[in-house]
Amino acid sequence: MSIEDYLIKLCKHVGLTQEQFSIEVDELDKAGEVEEGDKSDKADKIMNAKITLPEEESGMFIGFHGETLRAIQRIIRVSFYSQLENKLFKLNINDYLEQYEEQLRERVVGIARRVLETGEIYTFSYLPSSDRFLVHTILSSQEELGDLVSESVGEGRGRYLTIRLKNQDEPA
Secondary structure, three states, X not given: OOHHHHHHHHHHHOOOOHHHOEEEEEEEEOOOOOOOOOHHHHOOEEEEEEEEOOHHHHHHHHOHHHHHHHHHHHHHHHHOOOOOOOEEEEEEEOOHHHHHHHHHHHHHXXXXXXXXXXXXXXXXXXXXXXXXXXXXXXXXXXXXXOOEEEEEEOOHHHOEEEEEEOOOOOOO
């Protein structure tokens, strides 16, 4: 079974008809670097799967803050491990990932500006590795935020991310 076939069966299993959804799966060469310690750092390609379905049905696939989406993605990674070897797999529902990344970008820029103004270190509560990587990328790509540094500290679920001024000592 292919990933596309699996996603079709999943959509049908939750009661959607073939006319209510579409699925696109494509494979791209990986661009850019990933966060050190990220399990995807050995991936040389990205496999993207996108499901488009009625907006009123999207919550069933996305869940609270994307939890269901990440769970489905994880199930696919495990179930199709041999097909995904050396590939990073991303699942997107109705362009949720782009919307989520834009919201995170706005939040990070606001936090970063506040750190620049106040000099106070900001510590995020738990962020998935993909979000930590995005925060690092946002800060390093914006010239106006060049006086800031972001650091991931800890391991596993205890890993957290801080934003601070470059010349500021790390918190004790």
